[in-house]
Structures are given as C-alpha cells and as structure tokens.
Amino acid sequence: MPLGKDRLLPGLLTAALALAAAFGIHRLVPVLPAMTLAVVLGLLAANLPGTAVWVAGRARPGLDFAGKHLMRGGIVLLGLKVSIMDVLGLGWLALLLIAGVVAASFAGTYVISRLFRLPAQTSLLIATGFSICGASAIGAMAAVRRIRHVDTVLPVALVTLCGTLAIGVLPLLVQPLQLTPLAFGAWTGASVHDVGQVVATAQTAGTAALGIAVVVKLTRVLLLAPVVAAAGLHQRFSAARAAGKAAAAAAPGSLATPEPGRLPPVVPLFVLGFVAMVVLRSSGWLAPGILDAGAALQDILLGAALFGLGSAVRIRTLLHTGSRALLAALAAWLLIALLGLAAALLMTA
Numbered sequence: 001m002p003l004g005k006d007r008l009l010p011g012l013l014t015a016a017l018a019l020a021a022a023f024g025i026h027r028l029v030p031v032l033p034a035m036t037l038a039v040v041l042g043l044l045a046a047n048l049p050g051t052a053v054w055v056a057g058r059a060r061p062g063l064d065f066a067g068k069h070l071m072r073g074g075i076v077l078l079g080l081k082v083s084i085m086d087v088l089g090l091g092w093l094a095l096l097l098i099a100g101v102v103a104a105s106f107a108g109t110y111v112i113s114r115l116f117r118l119p120a121q122t123s124l125l126i127a128t129g130f131s132i133c134g135a136s137a138i139g140a141m142a143a144v145r146r147i148r149h150v151d152t153v154l155p156v157a158l159v160t161l162c163g164t165l166a167i168g169v170l171p172l173l174v175q176p177l178q179l180t181p182l183a184f185g186a187w188t189g190a191s192v193h194d195v196g197q198v199v200a201t202a203q204t205a206g207t208a209a210l211g212i213a214v215v216v217k218l219t220r221v222l223l224l225a226p227v228v229a230a231a232g233l234h235q236r237f238s239a240a241r242a243a244g245k246a247a248a249a250a251a252p253g254s255l256a257t258p259e260p261g262r263l264p265p266v267v268p269l270f271v272l273g274f275v276a277m278v279v280l281r282s283s284g285w286l287a288p289g290i291l292d293a294g295a296a297l298q299d300i301l302l303g304a305a306l307f308g309l310g311s312a313v314r315i316r317t318l319l320h321t322g323s324r325a326l327l328a329a330l331a332a333w334l335l336i337a338l339l340g341l342a343a344a345l346l347m348t349a
Contacts, residue, residue, distance in 0.1 A: 011062020014055065014311075015304040018045065022303060031167065031204075033196030035135075038303040039160040042310020055311040067308030068149045071139040072270040074302030075224075078136055079277025080286070080294040081195070082218045090215060090347075094186075097343040098219045101190050104339055106131040106227070109332040116328035121147050124231075125155035126325075130332050133221045134159045134194035135306055140224060143268045144232040153312045154322060158329040160306075163197040165333065171204040177341075183348040185209030189216025191340025216347075225267070225275050232266040 022037035045051040055063060087095070106127045113123030125147065129138040135156045142152045170192070174184050188202040188209070195217055202213035277294075280286055286294075 008062040008065050011055075011059040011064070011308070012066060012304070013062075014045075014059045015063060015066045015307045018042065018307045019300065019303045022307070031200050033167075033194065033200045034299060035194055035196045035303055035306055036160055036164050036167075036200075038306040039135075039156070039310040042307040043157070043313055043315070045307075046311045046313055047315045059311075063308040063311050064149060065308075066304045067152075067312070068139075068305075070301045070308070071136070071305035072143070072268075074298050074305055075136050075140055076270050076273035076277060077294050077298035077301065078133075078195075078221065079274040080281050080291055080298070082222050082278045082281060084222075084278065084282040086215050087219045087222060090219065094216070094347045095219065097346055098190060098216060099223065101336070101339045101343045102131050102220055102223050102227075105332075105336040108335045108339075112331050112335065113325075113328045116324045116331075118325055118328055121145070121151060122155060122325070125152060126158060126329065126332065128227065129155050129159040130162070130193060130329075130336055131220075132224050132227060133217075134163060134197070135309070136194075136221075136302065137224055137227075139305070140228050140268065140271055140274075141231060143270070144228050144266075145235050150312065153309055154318070154325055156306070156309045157313050157318065157322075158325060159193050160310075161326075162329050162333040163193040166192045166337070167197055167200050170201050170337075174205060179344075180348065181205045181209040182212055183344050185211065185213035186216050186344035186347045187337075187341050189213035189340075190220070190343050191337045192217070195221070222278065225271055225278075228271050229267045232268075236266055 018041045019034075019038060022034045022041055025037050026032055026034040042055075045055045090098075109127040109130045110123050113126050114120070118126070124145065125138045125141055128141040129135060131137075138152050138155050138159065141147070142149070166188075170184075170188060173179075179187065184205045185202045185208065188198055189212065192198045192201055195214075198213050198217040199210065202210045281291065
C-alpha cells in the first residue's frame with residue numbers, strides 16, 4: 001500500500017535539514033566528505049535521546065523512503081560522473097589491474113565475512129560495497145537480490161566507517177611507503193570505497209594524486225553494472241531452479257510443466273539508468289552546466305538516502321550484534337588496501 005505524502009513529509013524534511021547541516025560542515029571542514037557526514041548525522045539522530053523517538057516514529061516512513069528510493073535515483077545520476085574515454089585513457093594494464101582488485105576484493109571480503117559467521121546476504125552486501133563503490137553498490141545489489149531494506153543498514157554503516165578510516169590512515173603512510181603522488185592517488189582510487197572519501201583522501205597529496213584517484217575510482221564504479229547483472233542472473237536461475245524443485249516435490253511423477261513464478265529482473269531499471277547516464281556522459285553531448293547540476297542532484301539524493309540509512313542504526317544493537325561484522329569489515333579493509341597498493345605500484349611503475 002503506497003505511503004501518503006503526509007506520512008513521508010516529516011522524514012523527508014528531517015533528511016533535508018540534516019543534509020543542509022552535512023553540506024555546511026563539509027564547507028567549513030572540506031576534508032570531511034558530505035556523504036560521510038550524512039551517515040554520521042543519521043547515527044546521531046538515531047541514538048541521541050532528543051531525536052531518537054522522532055526518527056523512529058513519525059519521521060521513519062519518509063526516512064525509509066529516502067534510504068530506498070532516493071538511493072536509486074542517486075545511483076542513476078552517479079553515471080554522469082563516469083566517462084568511458086577517461087577510463088580507457090588509463091591503459092589496458094591499469095584496467096586489468098583494477099578489475100583484478102575488484103574481483104579479488106569482492107571474493108576475499110565475502111570469504112572473510114563468512115569466516116566470521118555473518119549471514120550470506122550480509123556478506124554479499126559488504127563485499128559489494130567494499131569492492132565497488134560503497135553505499136551505492138550496496139543499494140543496487142540489495143535491489144537485484146531482493147534483500148530487505150533493513151538488512152542494508154549494517155553494511156552501509158561498516159563501509160562508511162572503514163572509508164572514513166582510510167581518510168585518516170592512508171595519508172600517514174605516504175612517507176613510510178615512499179609513494180609518489182601518482183602511486184598514492186592510484187592506491188586511493190583502487191582501495192577506498194566511496195567517491196567522496198576518495199577525493200578527501202587523495203587531495204592531501206595534490207592535484208596529480210587527485211586526478212588519477214578519481215579516474216581509477218570511477219573505473220571501479222563502472223563495474224557496478226556487470227557485477228549487478230551477474231548477481232541478477234544468479235538470482236534468476238536460483239529462483240527458477242527452486243520453483244522447479246518445489247513443483248516436482250508437490251506433484252511427484254507429474255509430466256505437467258510447472259507455472260513459473262515471478263522471477264527477479266536480471267538488472268534493475270535504475271541500474272540500466274546508470275548505464276544510460278554513463279553513455280550520455282561519454283558521448284560529450286552534455287554541457288558542463290548540466291553535468292554540474294547532475295552531480296549536485298546526485299549528492300542531494302545520495303546524502304538524503306545515507307542519512308535515512310544511518311538513522312536506522314541503533315548503536316546499542318550494533319555493539320551487541322555487530323562485533324563480528326566490525327572485525328570482518330576491518331579485515332576486509334586491510335585486504336583491499338593491500339590489493340590496491342600492489343595494483344597502484346604496478347600501474348605507476
């Protein structure tokens with residue numbers, strides 16, 4: 001049953017106010033990404049006595065709407081940041097290395113999460129977010145695998161935490177590792193989760209580091225579509241196989257062909273929208289003003305979504321049930337940092 005505007009409005013207005021605060025703090029302290037601040041403000045709103053009742057009550061329908069539907073709009077517009085020409089400009093060796101980092105970090109993070117006895121769906125979302133592009137990738141994977149919105153909250157919190165950790169830790173390692181600005185930028189782009197976190201980390205080493213970091217990161221973002229499509233195909237085949245087994249078990253010996261149930265889409269519509277935006281950006285038809293407006297709108301939609309997701313996290317519950325998840329996330333973060341560093345050194349050698 002669709003939600004009425006009167007039920008959505010309190011939560012959407014709350015998200016808008018929080019987003020204005022996040023952008024304001026980011027303007028004052030540029031090293032703090034606005035998207036990370038949106039999650040942090042959501043966490044605070046969910047756990048401070050003065051606001052917890054509000055975000056769990058009247059504001060909840062609108063915040064849940066933001067976390068799910070505005071997230072999808074943000075993913076579509078994320079495609080406007082990706083130019084295929086910029087990606088190809090890295091060269092085939094770099095592209096193979098980046099694809100290898102994504103594949104190895106996805107598989108490694110999934111295995112680590114399962115070793116820490118996390119549920120398969122949670123492990124899948126953590127692996128997707130860590131290896132590709134943070135919360136946006138988690139939202140896309142949750143849609144294609146039909147994972148409940150509430151089950152995305154913990155993975156988003158973990159990917160935000162570890163991405164924020166990278167902002168503080170990676171720049172401290174430039175001198176000990178004797179990294180050039182290009183190597184540091186490539187490392188940042190290959191291993192940090194969210195685009196905003198990549199910018200905040202790489203800019204500490206100058207414009208050369210920032211330039212290559214953004215292109216490497218957006219190459220990882222481009223892999224969102226094929227990864228989600230592969231997950232969609234797997235989900236579709238699994239659903240069809242399960243339906244066939246159920247029909248066979250219900251009517252043993254029957255020769256009738258079972259009626260197929262409604263199968264999940266191979267690729268959600270909003271992921272196709274993401275691909276369309278990548279094509280548009282790469283065509284060169286869009287004026288810089290349109291691209292800037294698209295980027296600003298994408299930040300607004302994604303920021304509101306992240307505040308909505310953050311406002312669903314209860315710290316007490318997270319500490320009680322999420323200690324294994326936190327350890328798994330930190331181990332995965334270390335794995336991706338090492339894989340990214342190796343790829344960056346090879347790229348810039």
